[in-house]
Every structure is written in structure tokens, then in C-alpha cells.
Amino acid sequence: MTGQSVISVSNLVKKFGSFVANDNLSFEVYEGEIFGFLGANGAGKTTTIRILSGLSEPTSGKVVVAGFDAKKEPEKIKKNIGYMCQKFSLYEDLTVKENITLYGGIYGMSKNLIRERTAMLLEKLSFQAWGDRLISSLPLGFKQKLAFSIAILHEPRIVYLDEPTGGVDPITRRQFWEMIYETAARGITVFVTTHYMDEAEYCDRVSIMNEGRIVALDTPEGLKKSYNASSIEEVFVKIARPK
Amino acid sequence: MRTILYLIRKEFLQIFRNKFIGRAIFGVPIIQMLILVPAVTFEMKNISLCIVDKDMTPESRGLISRLDGSTFFHYRYTTFSESQARQLMNANKCTLVLEIPRGFGKDTGNGIPGRIMASINAINSSTAQLTWAYLNGVLRDYNADIIRQNPGSLSGQPVPIIQVTNRYWYNEKLVYSHYMVPGILGILVTAIGFILAGLNMVREKEIGTIEQINVTPVRKYQFIISKMAPFLIIGLIDLALGMVLGKLFFKVPFEGSVALLFLCSTIFLIAILGFALFISTFAGTQQQFMFIAFFCMIIFILMSGIFTPLESMPGWAQRVDLVNPVAYIMRINRMVILKGSTISDISRDIWSLVAIAVSFTFFAVKRYRKTA
Numbered sequence: 001m002t003g004q005s006v007i008s009v010s011n012l013v014k015k016f017g018s019f020v021a022n023d024n025l026s027f028e029v030y031e032g033e034i035f036g037f038l039g040a041n042g043a044g045k046t047t048t049i050r051i052l053s054g055l056s057e058p059t060s061g062k063v064v065v066a067g068f069d070a071k072k073e074p075e076k077i078k079k080n081i082g083y084m085c086q087k088f089s090l091y092e093d094l095t096v097k098e099n100i101t102l103y104g105g106i107y108g109m110s111k112n113l114i115r116e117r118t119a120m121l122l123e124k125l126s127f128q129a130w131g132d133r134l135i136s137s138l139p140l141g142f143k144q145k146l147a148f149s150i151a152i153l154h155e156p157r158i159v160y161l162d163e164p165t166g167g168v169d170p171i172t173r174r175q176f177w178e179m180i181y182e183t184a185a186r187g188i189t190v191f192v193t194t195h196y197m198d199e200a201e202y203c204d205r206v207s208i209m210n211e212g213r214i215v216a217l218d219t220p221e222g223l224k225k226s227y228n229a230s231s232i233e234e235v236f237v238k239i240a241r242p243k
Numbered sequence: 244m245r246t247i248l249y250l251i252r253k254e255f256l257q258i259f260r261n262k263f264i265g266r267a268i269f270g271v272p273i274i275q276m277l278i279l280v281p282a283v284t285f286e287m288k289n290i291s292l293c294i295v296d297k298d299m300t301p302e303s304r305g306l307i308s309r310l311d312g313s314t315f316f317h318y319r320y321t322t323f324s325e326s327q328a329r330q331l332m333n334a335n336k337c338t339l340v341l342e343i344p345r346g347f348g349k350d351t352g353n354g355i356p357g358r359i360m361a362s363i364n365a366i367n368s369s370t371a372q373l374t375w376a377y378l379n380g381v382l383r384d385y386n387a388d389i390i391r392q393n394p395g396s397l398s399g400q401p402v403p404i405i406q407v408t409n410r411y412w413y414n415e416k417l418v419y420s421h422y423m424v425p426g427i428l429g430i431l432v433t434a435i436g437f438i439l440a441g442l443n444m445v446r447e448k449e450i451g452t453i454e455q456i457n458v459t460p461v462r463k464y465q466f467i468i469s470k471m472a473p474f475l476i477i478g479l480i481d482l483a484l485g486m487v488l489g490k491l492f493f494k495v496p497f498e499g500s501v502a503l504l505f506l507c508s509t510i511f512l513i514a515i516l517g518f519a520l521f522i523s524t525f526a527g528t529q530q531q532f533m534f535i536a537f538f539c540m541i542i543f544i545l546m547s548g549i550f551t552p553l554e555s556m557p558g559w560a561q562r563v564d565l566v567n568p569v570a571y572i573m574r575i576n577r578m579v580i581l582k583g584s585t586i587s588d589i590s591r592d593i594w595s596l597v598a599i600a601v602s603f604t605f606f607a608v609k610r611y612r613k614t615a
Contacts, residue, residue, distance in 0.1 A: 105246060
């Protein structure tokens with residue numbers, strides 16, 4: 001992976017009062033890669049993602065995303081990213097098509113383009129019959145795939161996925177990862193957090209966070225080698241569980 | 244602009260997809276209008292009267308029948324015991340106890356002023372004052388009659404030589420509902436705007452959808468406008484609905500320009516919506532918002548002059564009302580609807596409302612954070 005750096009973080013600190021959620025993080029994410037962001041619950045992953053998306057201001061340190069400084073130009077960052085919340089947050093009382101149209105419109109896509117992409121998206125997900133159904137009536141797996149598709153509807157440079165496969169069945173999980181591969185192949189950088197260690201194996205590079213710090217960052221192969229482990233799961237347990 | 248239209252479309256879809264809200268938006272104002280206008284009145288009729296007549300002369304009976312004959316008083320009890328009269332008052336069974344002492348009939352007409360005692364229940368001070376005023380009115384007529392009947396006994400009381408004729412301007416027959424309709428129209432628009440817009444915003448926070456909006460390049464003002472516009476439109480439709488009801492059921496004259504009313508209500512609604520959205524930035528849950536909103540609305544409405552005249556409020560309260568948009572719309576509605584005031588008559592109020600609307604909206608946009 002020798003792409004250009006699209007996310008560049010150096011000495012990022014985020015404090016909430018006296019609580020340090022992100023403790024001096026430094027890392028780079030390269031164009032087109034699938035970057036796995038691992039860590040136990042409460043390790044500070046969501047805080048980092050929120051900062052990288054311009055939703056939260058860093059306390060100190062330098063964060064540059066898609067060429068823009070997160071502290072000075074968060075709104076410019078927002079034009080270049082897609083974001084899928086940990087908590088499902090499409091409008092449940094709107095239909096599939098209405099949600100797509102809304103976000104297409106917000107990103108300034110033309111009417112024709114919205115119509116075109118909607119049709120494409122529904123076909124790709126084999127959702128055609130579901131276009132006019134309310135989101136609230138869809139099963140979770142469908143909702144997650146739709147949320148992902150909407151997050152990349154405007155062809156951003158980077159997409160953040162915060163635990164996208166939580167609570168989803170294995171088949172849908174597999175389809176979801178196929179979507180992630182496809183997205184990365186189109187040149188969109190995928191930044192994904194997960195609890196499933198098997199998913200970490202699918203990433204180009206993986207970072208592991210513990211108590212607000214990045215304690216390991218390498219390719220899955222590299223991590224297994226340096227921790228002398230047969231799987232990422234083993235690596236994770238070795239790191240997260242204090243000796 | 245396109246972005247705003249997409250957002251507004253989404254709001255309308257959501258509002259009318261919610262069957263309950265979609266209906267209540269138009270149902271509530273109708274009910275409010277039909278219930279409040281006839282119910283809220285300061286006019287008093289049938290004040291219950293207890294008579295302690297110790298005199299029992301034609302003169303005392305004449306006074307009693309005169310009181311009973313007026314529409315204000317209703318002769319309910321008669322007794323000879325003062326303590327029983329007090330018990331009736333204690334039990335809230337009568338508002339006025341009138342005691343006519345022995346000798347009343349003998350004195351009147353003999354140059355000696357007749358004496359009676361009126362005891363009034365003053366738990367509600369304005370009821371008490373009105374009762375007293377009505378009683379005085381009846382007694383004045385009664386006095387005049389006595390003087391007329393006994394020309395020889397003209398001792399002290401001169402027949403009044405100044406004859407006053409009064410006319411009530413703008414509401415000649417003092418029809419109470421004509422006074423209330425413009426006020427209720429203001430209230431109805433306030434409630435719709437304030438509560439629905441604020442709750443809508445806080446709901447997005449509660450369920451987390453606002454996060455997905457905040458991560459898009461939507462501008463802050465665009466989002467605030469898209470939250471205001473639907474409720475502005477709904478508020479104006481409700482106003483139209485209320486005006487039609489006022490015309491049909493209460494025969495309110497609507498002297499002034501309807502276009503002017505809508506212009507003022509538009510500015511007013513922007514002020515109220517701006518305030519509601521400003522408040523909503525402080526609230527994390529719908530419950531918190533409702534609590535603050537209720538508190539603010541009570542203050543806005545009770546201080547607006549809908550029930551009590553602004554002029555009689557203490558000076559500091561009148562100064563507070565300078566930033567109370569409801570006080571302006573109350574005055575504007577009444578002036579335009581009942582007096583037919585023109586835009587130049589109310590230009591000061593309009594400019595003040597504009598200033599309030601602009602500042603509240605500015606604060607709402609300012610306080611709304613896309614990046615925490």
C-alpha cells in the first residue's frame with residue numbers, strides 16, 4: 001500500500017474534563033486502504049472517529065483529513081467524507097428512497113444524478129421492491145447496508161464506519177465486507193471499527209487501541225508475527241489484557 | 244437553496260406521516276378557538292346575592308326587586324340572621340351579602356340618608372370590584388328614582404345636571420368574544436410554533452439522526468431555516484383557519500387588512516420559532532424541552548396582555564414585555580382586527596417584532612453546534 005496519505009494525525013489529544021479519551025495519537029491512513037480501528041469498549045475509538053469527521057474538536061494535536069485541518073476547517077472535511085454512526089441514524093419514518101433523496105440533495109447532487117444513483121443502489125442491494133418502504137420496517141442487516149450505501153452516495157474520499165456489523169447475521173456480515181472491498185477498490189478509503197477479530201483480518205492495516213492510546217499498528221500479518229500469534233484475536237487478547 | 248428545499252420536504256414528509264401530529268396540527272386550533280373564546284370572559288352575570296332584610300318596608304323591597312331585576316345579580320338567599328349569611332358566604336354560596344337595617348324605609352324620603360351594608364367576597368379581587376361597581380350602579384338609579392318621586396324632599400341630593408352620554412369605540416356593544424378572538428388567534432399560533440418546532444429539533448437529538456446531519460456539509464442556517472419553514476407555513480394556515488372560525492362563529496368584524504395580519508403573524512412566528520429553536524439547543528431530551536417551553540410560554544402569554552391590560556402592569560413588567568413577541572402580536576391583532584389599524588399605525592410594533600425575530604433566529608443559529 002503506497003498511496004498518498006488522506007488522514008494524518010499527530011499528537012492528537014482529546015479530553016473531556018479530566019478524562020483523557022484520546023491520549024497522544026499519531027497515525028497515517030493512506031488513500032484507498034481499508035484501515036481497521038480496533039479496541040475494547042470505551043477505548044476511545046468513537047471519539048477519534050468523531051474528531052476525524054469534524055463532529056468533535058480536538059483538544060490539541062494536528063489532524064488533517066482530505067487535506068483540511070480538523071480544528072480550522074471541519075466543514076470542508078465534511079464535504080469529503082461519509083460517516084456511518086454506531087447508532088443507526090437514517091430517518092426511520094421516511095422510506096428508503098426518501099432517505100436517499102434527502103442525503104443526495106444535501107450533498108448537492110442533481111435530481112437526475114440522485115435518481116440514477118438511487119436506481120443503481122437499489123439494484124446492487126437487490127432492494128428494488130423495498131424502495132417505498134419505511135426504514136422502520138426493514139430488518140437490521142438491510143438497514144446497515146443501506147446506511148453504508150448512503151454514506152458513500154456522494155463518492156466521498158473517505159468513509160468512516162463505526163461498528164457497522166454489530167448485531168448483524170454472518171451472511172449479511174459477509175455481504176457487508178464485500179461492499180467494503182468494492183468501495184476500497186473504487187479508491188474510497190475505508191476507516192472501520194469493529195469488535196469482530198475475524199473482520200480485522202480483512203483489513204489492509206490494523207491499529208489496536210487501549211485506554212485512549214494506540215498500542216499496535218501494522219498489517220494483520222505483521223501484527224501476528226510480532227506478537228507471535230496465530231490470529232488477530234490472540235494479538236488483541238495479548239494487548240488488551242494486562243500481564 | 245436547493246439544500247433547504249430538500250430539508251423542508253423531509254420535514255413535511257415526517258410531520259404528515261405522523262398521523263396524530265398531522266391531524267392535531269389542524270384539530271387543536273379549532274378546538275382551542277371554539278372552547279376558549281366563549282369560555283374566557285370577564286363579564287359577570289348572575290352574581291349570587293344574599294339579602295338580610297331587617298326592614299321589611301316597601302322601600303327595602305323596592306331596592307331588592309331592582310337588584311334582582313338587573314342581569315348582574317341573582318337573588319338566591321334571604322335570611323334574618325347575620326351569622327347564617329356569613330355561613331353562606333363561607334360556603335361560597337353567595338358573593339354579596341346585602342344587609343338592610345331596620346329604619347331604612349322610614350329614613351329614605353325623610354331627608355336622612357338610608358344606610359345599608361354590603362359585604363363582598365373578595366377572594367377574587369377583580370370579581371369583588373366588579374360586584375361593587377354593579378351594586379353602585381343599581382343604587383345610583385335607585386337614588387335618582389327616589390329623588391324624582393319625592394320632589395319636596397330635595398334636601399341634599401341634587402339631580403345631576405351634567406348628562407353624560409358615552410360610546411364604546413371599536414366594540415360598541417362590548418361583545419367579549421370580539422375582544423378575545425384576536426387574542427386567542429395569537430395564542431394558537433404561538434403554541435403550534437413554539438412546541439412543535441422545538442420538540443422536532445430535540446427529537447432529532449434524542450434519536451441521533453442529527454448526528455448524521457451534522458456530519459454533512461449542511462450549513463447551520465440552512466438547517467435552522469428548514470426547521471422553521473414548515474411550522475411557519477402550518478402556523479399561517481392555522482391562523483387562516485382561526486380567522487374563518489372567528490368570522491363564522493363569533494362574527495368578529497375584521498376591520499383591517501388581512502394581508503397585514505398575515506405579514507405581522509409571519510414576523511411573529513419567525514420570532515417564536517427562533518426562540519423555540521434557541522431553547523432547544525439547551526435541551527437534550529424532549530422532556531427537558533417541554534419543561535422549559537411550558538415555563539416560557541406561560542410567562543409569554545400571561546404577560547402578553549391577553550387577559551390583563553399591559554398598561555396596568557408594573558413598570559418593570561412592561562419593560563420585560565419589550566422583548567415578549569406575544570405582547571406585540573396581541574396588540575397588533577386587536578388593533579388591526581377591531582380598529583382597522585393600518586401599517587403606519589402599527590409600524591413601531593412591526594419594527595420591534597422584526598428586531599426580536601432577527602435576534603432570536605440569530606441566537607438559534609449561533610447556539611446550534613455542528614462541531615462540539
